[in-house]
Amino acid sequence: MKIDPTSSVDLSAQIAKAIRDAIVSGALIVDERLPSEAELAEQFDVSRPTVREALKRLAAQSLIRTQRGASGGAFVNRLSFRDAYPQQITTSTLLLSMNAVSFETACEARYALERACAPLSAQRRTPDQLATMRAEVHRQGQPGLSDESFCDSDVAFHRALVDGAGNPVLSYQLAGAVEAMQPLMNMITFTARSRAEIIKLHTAIADALDARDAGAVEAALTELERYTQSLARDVMEKRAKKRG
Amino acid sequence: MKIDPTSSVDLSAQIAKAIRDAIVSGALIVDERLPSEAELAEQFDVSRPTVREALKRLAAQSLIRTQRGASGGAFVNRLSFRDAYPQQITTSTLLLSMNAVSFETACEARYALERACAPLSAQRRTPDQLATMRAEVHRQGQPGLSDESFCDSDVAFHRALVDGAGNPVLSYQLAGAVEAMQPLMNMITFTARSRAEIIKLHTAIADALDARDAGAVEAALTELERYTQSLARDVMEKRAKKRG
DNA sequence: CAAGCGAGAAATGTCTGACAATTGAAAATC
DNA sequence: GATTTTCAATTGTCAGACATTTCTCGCTTG
Known part of the structure; x- marks a missing residue:
């Protein structure tokens, strides 16, 4: 763990990197306690606030957790899938919104990935997951459902499909x-007719999973992608007309 | 942006969350300058070190960047795919190593995702990307190549395959x-025979992409997954024997 | 007049020292 | 022996100061 005080890089960033490398390389193992802030300050020959800034950087990545009190300190965190989810979602959301990724590109990626899950999900989906999907489809058909709720249900449906693959890495x-x-x-306003079409395809997916027919799942997903893309194109065209 | 000083949660974490929410919601836009640390300290009614800890948390997620000097300060960062790559890789690596994800599970996910790219890559791969793949295959066949270099080349080959889909989200x-x-x-030691088999399959993939034959790409990937899994099983069995 | 130079201002980066809050463990008490 | 108290260790927060960087603007000089 070496620090270069003459470098143009922040000391706290250097210290954070040194500790992060130690964690990634396995030199620091899960639940191991780091030296106290005062000790780290002495080791790296910096002040305590600088050490603290480094530790906060690591905490922001869920690499460590801190506890106050006598036997407290900073501990190497076991990075769980559950902890990593929100970060992954935040990052992905910002990547899409800040880089002007087109709906088309994002949609293509999403359905390509979902189709990758189809064969596994057809093979392994539990009755529970199938029931969740049926329930969400039913919810999607209820009248008076807001567009936002419809989207939420859509996410829940696809989430169950993905989880059906039984592979946490994929999920x-x-x-x-x-x-x-x-x-x-959410930019798409779902008319009653488009909702009916989507529900029809969701039902087809659920039926195919019920029958463990991977090919049918993939086909329905492809069709759903095609339909979603066409809906998006309609929205774009209407907007272009309004502006034009 | 509200802060609760009586909460058990760190003030710096609360402040970081408030600013992060403002960024995600779009209240703060890309390249916008945040108030100076002194101003933020006054606004949130905390000290400057506390504000700084919050800003370091955000910097660790690449949400902001800071500049020193007169017209410096903290600016909302345009989160680019290139910035997000290393974080994604670090997080994924730790998730696999800390959660005892089996080789089998990780391998399955990887090839499922790659197969998802196959149709797009067959359709869109550039001559450049194909040339990269051919070059890597050639490198893999050179005698005296270390296991590590072989793995590096393997990664480069598959990276080119994925990039061939021309979809940054997928990449x-x-x-x-x-x-x-x-x-x-890297746990797998590649014998001359297993390298030859892998090169054969890589060549098959490159040929299929050359011919824009999506089905053949998928088939070769499936075969490569099967073979990789069998190699891993061999390693595991040998280890079990040594221990037993 | 233009180009370069320098002083100053503004901002982040870092340090020192202190106190508050929390928590576990040891010591004291009943 | 059980309970309470005290204490020590550690993180959380604050205040103020100085160092460093960088832009701006006015001044000097060719």
Whole structure:
């Protein structure tokens, strides 16, 4: 763990990097206690506030947690999928909104990833997950449902589909893609007719999963992508007309 | 932006959350300058070090950048895919190593995601990307190549395959999955025979992409997954024997 | 007049020292 | 022996100061 005080980089950033590297390399193991702030300050030959800034950087990435009190301190955190979800979603959301990623591109990625889950989900989905999907489809058909609630239910439906693959790595990767799309999806106003079409395709997906027919799941997802893209194009055209 | 000084949560965490929410919601836009640390301290009624800790948390997530000097300050950062890559990879790596994700699970996720890219890549890959893949395959066949270099080349090959889909969202999602697998892949010692088999399959993938044959790409990827899994099983069995 | 130079101002980066709040453990008390 | 008290260690927060960087603006000089 070496620090270069003459570098143009913040000392706290250097210290954070040194500790992060130690965690990633396995030199610091899960639940191990770091030296106290005072000790770290002495080791790195900096002041305590500087050490604290470094620790806050690591805490922001969920790499450590801190506890106050006598036997307190900073501990290496076991990074769980559950902890990583919100960060992944926040990052993905900002990536889409700040980089002007087109609806088309985001949608394509999302459905490509979902199709990747289809064969596994067809094979492994639990009755529970299937029931969740059926329930969400039913909810989507209820009259008076707001566009936002409809989107929420849509996310829940697809989430169940992805979780059906029984692979936490896939679920984690897809959480970002699916949830980050929501602000984009919310731009679409769902008419009664388009809702009916989507529900029809959702039902087809659920039926295919029920029958463990991977090919049918993929086909329905492809069709759903095609339909979603066409809805988005309609919205864009209407906007262009309004502006023009 | 409200702060509760009586809450058990760190003030700096609350302040970071308030600013993060403002960024995500769009209240603060890209390249907008935040108030100076002194002003923020006054607004939130906390001291400057506390504000600084909050800003470091945001900097750790690449949400802001800071500049020293007269017209300096903290600015909302345009979160780019390039900035997000290393974080995604670090997080994915730790998720795999800290949660005892099996090689099997990680491998399955990786190839499922890659197969998702296959149709798009077959359709869109540039001659450049194809040339990269051919070059990496050639490198993999050179004698005296270390296991580590072989793995590096493997990553580069698959990276080109994924980038061939021409979808930055997919590339971003896959970067984590592919690169995070490397430490696991490095556990496998590649014999001359297994390298030859892998090169054969890589060649098949490149040929299929050359011919824009999506089905053949998927088939070769499936075969490569099957073979990689069998290699991993061999390693595991040998280890079990040594221990037993 | 233009170009360069320098002083100053504004902002972040860092340090010192102190106190508050929390918490576990040891010591004291019943 | 059980309970309460005290204490020490640690993080959380604050105040003030100085160092460093960088832009701006006015002044000097060719």
